[in-house]
Structures are given as structure tokens and as C-alpha cells.
Amino acid sequence: MSAWLPRMRRIAAMMVGMPDYDAYLAHMRNHHPGQPAMDRTQFFRERQEARYGGRNGGKCC
Known part of the structure; x- marks a missing residue:
């Protein structure tokens, strides 16, 4: 049962x-x-800014 919790x-x-920080870290390792x-x-602040009023829409690539 505990394997299902995460x-x-x-x-x-x-x-x-809510953004996934671990996925972001994997993206950074693989692409940058x-x-x-x-x-x-x-990361959380940048994602909030991108979603609710960001300058570039949150796209890096």
C-alpha cells in the first residue's frame, strides 16, 4: 500500500x-x-508565474 502513496x-x-519538480530535474539533466x-x-514560483501571468508562457524549448 505504501508504494501507491507517492x-x-x-x-x-x-x-x-501543481508542477512536478522531479520531472523538471530530469528534464534539466537530459536537455540542459x-x-x-x-x-x-x-521552481514553484516560476511555474506559478508562468501559469498565472508569466512573460513567456513557461516554455523553455
């Missing part, structure tokens, strides 16, 4: 539009290896 949290977060990744707080 997955259910991820699903619930996606349902309410020379650039530093934002910390969790910076």
Missing part, C-alpha cells in the same frame, strides 16, 4: 495543476546539462 500524491498534484537547476522554491 504515485497518488503525484496524480493529485497533477490534477490541481550545463545549466544549473532551480531549487524547489524557485
Whole structure:
């Protein structure tokens, strides 16, 4: 049962539009290896800005 808990949290977060920090870190490793990744707080703030009034719509690529 405990193996389902992290997955259910991820699903619930996606349902309410909360961004996935781990997916962001994987993206940065795979597509932008020379650039530093934002910390969790910076990432959350940037995602909120992109979703609710960002300058570039939140697209990096």
C-alpha cells in the first residue's frame, strides 16, 4: 500500500495543476546539462508565474 502513496500524491498534484519538480530535474539533466537547476522554491514560483501571468508562457524549448 505504501508504494501507491507517492504515485497518488503525484496524480493529485497533477490534477490541481501543481508542477512536478522531479520531472523538471530530469528534464534539466537530459536537455540542459550545463545549466544549473532551480531549487524547489524557485521552481514553484516560476511555474506559478508562468501559469498565472508569466512573460513567456513557461516554455523553455
